[in-house]
Amino acid sequence: MTYGGMYDVVVIGGGPAGLSGALWLARYGRKVRVFDREEPRNADTWAVHGYPGRQDIPPAEFRKLVRLQAVDAGAEYEPACVLRVSGEKDNFEVELDDGRVFGARRLLLATGLRDIIPEIPGLPDFYGKSIWHCPDCDGPSVKDCKVGVIGWGRQIAAFCMYMLTWTDRLTILTHGHPPDLEEKARAALARWNIPVREDVIDRLEGRDGQVECAVFHDGASEDFDALFFHVASGPGASFPADLGCQADEEGSLEIDKDHETTVPGVYAAGDITPGSRLAIRAASEGVRAAIGLHKSLIGDDRRIG
Template identity: 60%
Template sequence: MPDEEREYDAIVIGGGPAGLAAAMWLARYRRSVRLFDAQDPRNKETWAVHGYFGIDDPPPLELRRIGRQQATGAGAELEAAVVKTVEGAIDDFRVTIADDRVFRSRRLVLATGLKDIKPEVAGFDDFYGTSIWHCPECDGPTIAGKKVGILGWGESIAKYALYFLTWTDDLTVLTHSHPKDMSDEALKTLGEYGIGVNQKAITALEGTDGRLERVVFHDGTSEEFPFLFFHVASGPGSTFPLDMGCEMDDEGIVQVDNNFQTSIPGVYAAGDITPGTRLAIRAAFEGTRAAIGVHKSLIPEEEKVTQERSA
């Protein structure tokens, strides 16, 4: 039987830690599962995934390779493919991929992640992932005691900058000519901790061999910064949760229950698109929890022991 004529217990969309963990655990529960991965991970530029228990700083693509090996070894089916549309309802979902093949499943797991909006600054891509990052929890320990620039603007950048005091107190907010747009309280707090605010427009980022050395400003001046973090904006990696009517917040983060089921019956979500910190190890945990939720939802009622039946 061609794959697209089968009905799977679950289809997983997204091949990062959340999606791969979900696929692996669903297969371990002897559920038929197929995972589709567009192969465009959010952290592909980063040199390593930090703090992942049991593995010492693997490159992101290596971690995914290990995850794919484990998932297929457990019996999951994986395919590199872009999903075009997701339709249907619980017990009868239809997933159409780029070549117009349609796959059916009883449950869905959305693990489509987030995408970061990067600032448009000359030289940014030369250092992104080696000395420019976006995740404090992931790369904060790397810059302990070092001088760090925080690129971004608005009220949220003050909170973001203060978070880095966990690792260093040599911090400067770089607004890249944007208005500070911070409350008096935020500015006062930054000042109390010695965090400066530089509003000059940035002309370029310079360095050698992928290592940032300095920020060059529009007025011809420059300042040495060995590291930058940025916080501009991020958004959902796909529109599927919105298309399906999942309950979401203003930033596109999907609300889930204790079993990681969304507000749409039969649709589960895990990883960066759900509330919480953006850590790979957390995403894998959530993928596992979502898989358990899916598995339990597929157990026939007659196999369950309820209080009434056991009394």
């Protein structure tokens, strides 16, 4: 093993949360290093929407801009895969898959989530262009359109109620799975005339990134202008669990007002914390975590009371 040095903060994850946190930590004069495996959740999405000052900027371009800003402020960035994290407050160790080890007084986990994408032939051809998973990000793109919603879990009806913000032309597609719908959920779907189609989807068809129809196993088909899916998602990395960070039943980490997890010295921001899954919210939380981290590193000789 090779020792790479000691840092005030090591940030794991180079998305909006991690990079924004690194930027502000660098502004505070903290020695900070970011490790990112560069496999972002929104890699297939054509744009980051609703970010003030940036009109539908491609995700890769957005990350590049924030990364350059963080590096210009003094942060260090490296595309690398973190293998394991161990230790305790003021003495953490971050080991990379090439055997190098870095020390850190604090950690900022910004490892995001991983979505379970339905294994349906044709879906990858349209994902990020006319098939999406986030209604907040892409709901405005389907105003008054006919939309299929792939999913079968208990939350699928609530997902559709949320989608009514933009369109009432909705159909649930369970892809052969029996839907887990309580009576109240079924009543809501009936009230809004949202059908539930349980047929197995054989394939999705369209052209040039635009989905046009779902073809079912029995040969029938139905036209759609767009599709969303809502199946499941999970933590983007096992580091929080390995360190002992407490999480809720959905995998979101418990944090305090300063974004510190239940493990002293370990902070978190972005999609792995409770709340909406938006780039702007992740960036904001990265900054809030950076402020909390900076304050925690201020020496006792500068504290009053």
